[in-house]
Structures are given as C-alpha cells and as structure tokens.
Amino acid sequence: MSAPLKNDRFLRALLRQPVDETPVWMMRQAGRYLPEYRATRQRAGSFMDLCRNPELACEVTLQPLDRYALDAAILFSDILTVPDAMGLGLSFTQGEGPRFDRPITTLRDIEALAAPDPEVELGYVMDAVRLIRRQLDGRVPLIGFSGSPWTLVTYMVEGGGSKDFGKVKGLMFDQPKAMHRLLTVVATAVRDYLNAQIRAGAQAVMLFDTWGGVLTPTDYRDFSLRYMHEVVSGLIREHDGRTVPVILYTKGGGAWLEAQATTGADALGIDWTLDLSEARARVGDKVALQGNMDPCVLYASDDRVRLEVAKVLESFGHGEGHVFNLGHGIHQHIDPDRVSTFIDSVHELSRPYHAGRT
Amino acid sequence: MSAPLKNDRFLRALLRQPVDETPVWMMRQAGRYLPEYRATRQRAGSFMDLCRNPELACEVTLQPLDRYALDAAILFSDILTVPDAMGLGLSFTQGEGPRFDRPITTLRDIEALAAPDPEVELGYVMDAVRLIRRQLDGRVPLIGFSGSPWTLVTYMVEGGGSKDFGKVKGLMFDQPKAMHRLLTVVATAVRDYLNAQIRAGAQAVMLFDTWGGVLTPTDYRDFSLRYMHEVVSGLIREHDGRTVPVILYTKGGGAWLEAQATTGADALGIDWTLDLSEARARVGDKVALQGNMDPCVLYASDDRVRLEVAKVLESFGHGEGHVFNLGHGIHQHIDPDRVSTFIDSVHELSRPYHAGRT
Numbered sequence: 001m002s003a004p005l006k007n008d009r010f011l012r013a014l015l016r017q018p019v020d021e022t023p024v025w026m027m028r029q030a031g032r033y034l035p036e037y038r039a040t041r042q043r044a045g046s047f048m049d050l051c052r053n054p055e056l057a058c059e060v061t062l063q064p065l066d067r068y069a070l071d072a073a074i075l076f077s078d079i080l081t082v083p084d085a086m087g088l089g090l091s092f093t094q095g096e097g098p099r100f101d102r103p104i105t106t107l108r109d110i111e112a113l114a115a116p117d118p119e120v121e122l123g124y125v126m127d128a129v130r131l132i133r134r135q136l137d138g139r140v141p142l143i144g145f146s147g148s149p150w151t152l153v154t155y156m157v158e159g160g161g162s163k164d165f166g167k168v169k170g171l172m173f174d175q176p177k178a179m180h181r182l183l184t185v186v187a188t189a190v191r192d193y194l195n196a197q198i199r200a201g202a203q204a205v206m207l208f209d210t211w212g213g214v215l216t217p218t219d220y221r222d223f224s225l226r227y228m229h230e231v232v233s234g235l236i237r238e239h240d241g242r243t244v245p246v247i248l249y250t251k252g253g254g255a256w257l258e259a260q261a262t263t264g265a266d267a268l269g270i271d272w273t274l275d276l277s278e279a280r281a282r283v284g285d286k287v288a289l290q291g292n293m294d295p296c297v298l299y300a301s302d303d304r305v306r307l308e309v310a311k312v313l314e315s316f317g318h319g320e321g322h323v324f325n326l327g328h329g330i331h332q333h334i335d336p337d338r339v340s341t342f343i344d345s346v347h348e349l350s351r352p353y354h355a356g357r358t
Numbered sequence: 359m360s361a362p363l364k365n366d367r368f369l370r371a372l373l374r375q376p377v378d379e380t381p382v383w384m385m386r387q388a389g390r391y392l393p394e395y396r397a398t399r400q401r402a403g404s405f406m407d408l409c410r411n412p413e414l415a416c417e418v419t420l421q422p423l424d425r426y427a428l429d430a431a432i433l434f435s436d437i438l439t440v441p442d443a444m445g446l447g448l449s450f451t452q453g454e455g456p457r458f459d460r461p462i463t464t465l466r467d468i469e470a471l472a473a474p475d476p477e478v479e480l481g482y483v484m485d486a487v488r489l490i491r492r493q494l495d496g497r498v499p500l501i502g503f504s505g506s507p508w509t510l511v512t513y514m515v516e517g518g519g520s521k522d523f524g525k526v527k528g529l530m531f532d533q534p535k536a537m538h539r540l541l542t543v544v545a546t547a548v549r550d551y552l553n554a555q556i557r558a559g560a561q562a563v564m565l566f567d568t569w570g571g572v573l574t575p576t577d578y579r580d581f582s583l584r585y586m587h588e589v590v591s592g593l594i595r596e597h598d599g600r601t602v603p604v605i606l607y608t609k610g611g612g613a614w615l616e617a618q619a620t621t622g623a624d625a626l627g628i629d630w631t632l633d634l635s636e637a638r639a640r641v642g643d644k645v646a647l648q649g650n651m652d653p654c655v656l657y658a659s660d661d662r663v664r665l666e667v668a669k670v671l672e673s674f675g676h677g678e679g680h681v682f683n684l685g686h687g688i689h690q691h692i693d694p695d696r697v698s699t700f701i702d703s704v705h706e707l708s709r710p711y712h713a714g715r716t
Contacts, residue, residue, distance in 0.1 A: 164653070164654070164686075164689055165654060166654055166657060166689050166691060169652065169654030169657065170654060170657030170658065172654075173652075173654060173655050173657060173658035173662055173666070174658040174659060174662065213631065214631075215630075215631070216630045216631065216633075216652055217631070217633050217636075218633075219652075252610065252631070255612060255613065255631065255632065272573075272574045273572075273573070273574065273575070273610070273613065274575070274613065275574075275575050275576075278575075294527065294531075294573075294574055294577075295522070296522070296528060296530075296531060297531050299524060299527065299528030299531060299532060300528065300531035301532060304531055304532065308531070328522075331522055331524050333524060
C-alpha cells in the first residue's frame with residue numbers, strides 16, 4: 001500500500017472538485033534553472049544518462065519540491081523515450097536538442113516498427129516512478145507523461161527538431177496511409193507506456209502535443225487529435241482506489257479546444273496565447289484547464305510577477321477546475337528566487353477565488 | 359508616367375473587387391528553391407550583398423515571374439533592413455539566420471535610436487523598387503514590405519532569431535515604458551520606409567508580423583497590433599492614380615483577426631492553422647484575405663497539390679476578396695516543377711468561383 005496523499009489539490013482541481021487554493025506546478029520544474037539540478041546532471045553524464053538512472057531521476061524530480069510549495073511532482077524524463085525504446089537511438093546534442101541516430105526514412109522502416117514492452121525496454125522509467133512514489137511518501141501526487149503520437153512522429157521522421165516540418169508533413173501529404181500506419185503503432189506504444197507508468201504509481205498522466213499546432217485544422221483532427229483520443233480511450237482511469245486524471249496539452253492548439261474536450265481527457269493544458277476566460281467559456285464544465293502564464297513573466301520583477309499571477313487567476317475566475325501553470329516550460333535562465341514569488345503568489349492570491357467552496 | 363498595368367487581379371482582389379480568376383503569389387517566391395536564384399546569389403556574394411545591389415535584387419525579383427503565371431511581384435529584400443539602417447549591423451550566418459552586430463541591450467541604446475531617412479540609408483531599396491517597376495513594365499503589380507515594429511524589435515533585442523524570446527519579453531514585462539519608446543521609434547521608421555517604397559513605385563505594401571503570435575492576447579494588442587495600426591494610419595493610400603492596398607500578416611495570429619481588421623488594413627494574411635471559411639465568417643466584408651495553403655503540400659504529388667488547392671478555394675468560396683498564397687514562405691527544397699502545378703491549378707480551378715461576376 002502506498003502512503004496516503006497529504007495534498008490532493010492538484011488531483012481534485014483536475015476533476016473539477018473544490019479546493020482551498022489553486023494548485024500550481026511548472027512544466028520543466030525539475031530543470032536547468034536550478035543549480036542543484038545542474039550539479040546532479042554533471043554527476044550523471046549526458047541528459048539520457050540522467051533519464052536512465054532511476055536514483056538520479058528521482059533526485060532531480062524532488063529538487064523543486066524542496067524549494068517551492070508545489071502541488072505536484074512530475075517524473076523527470078523526456079517526451080521521446082518511446083521512440084528511443086523502439087530502437088531509433090536518442091541522444092541530445094549541446095544546444096541543438098534531440099537527435100535520432102536511426103530516423104524513419106522509408107516505408108520499410110515504418111513496417112519494421114513495433115510497440116515496445118514498457119516494463120522491459122522502458123523499465124528504467126518504471127523504476128524511477130516507483131522510487132519517486134516511495135520518496136514522495138504522499139507529499140503531493142506524481143505526474144507521468146509522454147509525447148503525443150503526432151509529436152513523437154515529427155521527431156522520428158525529421159530525425160530531430162525542425163523549423164518547417166518538411167519531412168514529416170511531406171510524408172503526411174504524400175503517403176497518408178503510411179503516416180496513419182506509423183501513428184497507429186506509436187499510439188499503441190504511448191498507451192502501453194502511460195498505463196505502465198500508472199501501474200508503477202503515476203497518479204495523473206499528461207500528453208504533450210508540442211507540435212500539433214503546426215497543422216491545419218483538418219490535419220490536426222486526423223493526424224494528431226485522433227491518435228490522442230485513441231491513447232486516452234485505452235488508459236487505465238482508476239488505480240489504487242483513485243481516479244487517474246488525464247491532461248492533454250497541444251501547444252498552439254487554442255483554436256481547437258472544443259475538439260480536445262471530446263477526447264475523454266479530464267483537463268486541457270493552455271498556452272498563453274489564449275485567455276483562460278475565453279477558454280473556460282468555450283469548454284464549459286466539460287474539462288478542467290491548466291495554465292497559462294507566459295514563462296517570460298519570470299524575467300520581470302517580483303511585483304510584476306504578482307500582478308501577472310493575479311491577472312491569470314482573475315481570468316479563470318471563481319470556482320473549480322483550474323490548475324495554475326506556465327503556458328510552456330520554465331526557461332533555464334530564470335532566477336530561482338523569482339519562482340518562489342511566483343508559486344507563493346498563486347497560493348496566496350487564489351484563496352479568495354475558493355472561499356466558502358470547500 | 360509608369361506603364362499601364364496589364365494584370366491588376368491582385369490589386370482588385372485586395373480591394374474586394376471582382377476578378378476573373380483568384381490571383382496568386384507566394385511568400386519568398388524569389389528564393390532558394392529556384393536554381394537561377396542560387397546562381398545569382400552566388401554571383402552577388404552574401405545575402406545582404408544581394409539585397410543591397412539593385413540590379414541583382416531586380417533580377418531575382420523577376421525570376422519567378424518568368425517561370426510562373428504569378429499575379430504579383432514582391433521586392434526582393436529582407437524584413438530587417440530598417441534596424442540595419444538604424445545602425446545595428448545586419449548579417450546572415452549560414453544556417454543560423456539573421457544576426458545583429460550591435461543589438462539593443464541598454465536603455466541608452468534605445469534612447470540613441472532614430473528613424474533613418476529611407477531615401478538615404480535605405481536608398482538601395484528605393485533604387486531596386488524603381489528599377490523593378492521599370493523592368494516589370496506593367497506585367498503585374500509590385501509589393502513592397504517591412505517587418506512589423508514588434509517583429510523588428512524581437513530581432514533587435516535578441517540580436518537574432520530566438521526560440522523563447524526571453525530577452526525581448528523580459529524587457530517588455532520588466533520595462534514596458536522603454537519597450538513602448540523602442541516600438542514608437544521603430545514604428546515611425548517603418549512608416550517612413552513603406553511610404554518611400556510607395557513613392558518609389560510599390561503598388562501594395564505588406565507588414566510581416568512574424569512574431570506577433572508569441573504574445574498573450576493583451577500583449578499582442580498593446581505591443582504588436584497597436585504599432586501596426588500606427589504604421590497603417592500613416593501610410594500613403596493613393597499614389598499614381600491608384601489605391602495602394604495594405605496587407606497585414608501576423609503568423610500564428612488567427613485568434614485575433616477581428617482586431618486586425620480594425621487597423622485600416624485592406625487585407626489580412628492567414629496561415630494554414632485557420633480555415634479560410636472560418637476566417638471569412640469572422641471578418642465579413644471588412645477586409646480581403648490572403649492565404650493559406652500549408653507550404654508542405656508542395657512536397658506531395660501533383661494530384662495532391664491540385665486537391666489541396668481545390669480545398670483552399672472551396673474553403674473561401676464564391677465571391678470577392680481572396681488572394682491565394684501559401685500560409686508562410688515557400689521552402690528551399692521544393693521542386694520548381696511542383697510550383698507550376700500549384701500556380702496553374704489556382705488559376706484553372708478558381709474560374710468557377712468568379713463566373714458571371716466580372
């Protein structure tokens with residue numbers, strides 16, 4: 001049996017249940033802006049060495065919780081572990097981001113792909129999840145995650161990051177059947193991977209659709225949303241006596257919230273290009289919302305940070321269903337002290353929005 | 359007196375007047391996908407050497423017109439010529455895009471800035487415009503352009519391209535007054551620059567707001583749209599007996615079309631993340647629309663290109679006010695023969711949408 005959860009604000013807000021304060025966490029909260037992260041990273045070796053070492057992955061997962069009053073922990077890992085486990089060979093080059101040694105270049109490459117066994121090829125992730133849960137000892141819930149099928153496929157075909165997505169979209173426009181075959185196997189792999197994380201102890205899971213926003217409305221529906229829907233439909237939704245909420249986040253996907261709300265996800269991540277008031281009006285009480293302060297606000301003064309936190313809280317307004325977050329990952333050059341101001345402001349300034357509701 | 363215009367479809371469509379076929383041009387139509395461009399570029403030296411040489415800039419401007427039935431020419435230049443003329447020192451590094459030798463780093467840098475005299479510091483652009491007009495001899499209209507004030511400022515503060523816009527947004531959040539001062543002087547410079555292009559012979563002008571889409575709705579209004587509005591309000595709108603239409607294009611700005619339509623621009627550029635049918639429903643008959651095929655469609659087969667052209671035409675529907683374009687610049691690896699298919703398809707497939715209207 002796992003330890004009872006001492007702070008369940010995050011899970012409650014995702015399920016649109018009353019809370020005393022708006023829960024808050026940050027995408028990339030375990031990361032380079034923290035000197036203690038940089039020290040652990042240096043001991044680990046490469047970024048993937050750190051991901052593959054459960055003890056060190058656990059250590060960096062917990063680091064931001066020791067500094068800040070965060071309401072959730074997120075597994076330290078990468079969105080691209082699944083294609084790495086499929087044999088594409090992931091590495092990270094200094095300043096240039098992810099690279100695959102063996103990208104998908106032919107139809108034969110697609111036919112040769114199979115969904116990995118997450119307890120085998122991704123056993124290091126499950127070991128990390130189990131260890132983090134033990135060390136968390138019920139302080140806050142643990143979030144598991146993966147890249148969305150479309151997002152994984154962009155990297156698998158491009159061989160790394162891209163500016164214009166010429167290769168992956170070229171394949172999509174020219175060989176749509178092959179693209180659907182590729183997405184189908186990746187969606188199965190993502191589903192199995194997230195279910196294994198849930199069995200290992202992840203108490204909520206998030207799909208990062210980093211590149212869904214580069215598609216047309218029709219292509220987003222057919223090549224990204226459809227496969228996220230498939231993943232969500234296949235997820236374990238009750239584990240260890242609790243509902244396991246699912247968060248879906250398409251960066252730059254604010255135009256398609258209504259469609260995202262029909263996937264069965266409990267919450268939608270929102271970037272800063274959309275006001276929460278508008279997002280809430282559009283999705284109603286179908287889903288909770290997570291977001292959405294511009295991460296660049298954290299370059300400004302404490303006063304300005306408080307003001308922007310207040311604006312985001314006011315934009316969502318009173319009532320249930322808001323998890324505060326940045327609209328994207330925290331930047332590496334942010335002052336860790338500014339983050340204290342940010343997190344504390346969310347708790348302090350959000351109380352009036354929940355008064356009399358718990 | 360300039361030669362009479364033989365093909366004015368483009369100007370008519372921008373003013374929502376009837377045409378026989380939907381006019382079409384491509385952002386970056388004079389560019390690296392054309393072998394003749396690469397040959398001229400090699401003769402010229404650096405990218406900026408090519409921009410600064412009116413004869414060669416004229417040559418590459420006309421190259422795509424000799425291959426394709428395009429309805430407009432666009433001045434070969436760069437969106438960053440204005441800050442270069444303000445003394446920041448623009449260059450282009452292989453594969454890494456624009457760099458400024460002297461970026462804006464202090465408040466003193468901002469105070470020292472002044473709008474250049476476009477006939478002096480940017481005389482090479484005006485010489486190119488005059489030469490291109492003579493050589494065009496009325497075949498099609500010539501488009502002049504500039505980056506939007508916000509977009510220019512992102513490069514001026516970041517010193518080049520950026521992934522997260524930490525420096526420029528840091529300044530915006532931390533020193534909003536300084537940012538407004540910077541945008542004010544840049545907006546004046548852009549206005550003067552576009553007016554000089556119009557006097558030299560540009561028959562329509564376009565503002566490229568490449569980075570407006572990275573802002574929150576409020577910050578877009580206050581830091582990007584407001585200054586584009588200022589620029590548009592100060593432009594010469596009648597020259598040489600013709601209206602000079604203005605096109606405003608915010609990449610990733612589809613959520614804010616209604617606000618863009620109130621700037622006085624005649625047309626809005628639309629990227630592919632929004633259907634033209636929805637865009638048209640939202641702006642009504644306030645403005646024309648320009649766009650919006652995903653440039654990656656051109657990696658696919660001729661049949662697929664025709665199909666996607668048909669979809670975009672159908673999405674806009676019957677009637678006035680559509681200029682066909684890609685949603686962003688054409689990519690360098692596109693096969694020039696595919697572009698013929700694209701351009702010819704627009705003309706051929708659009709006729710039924712205009713039948714009985716001219």
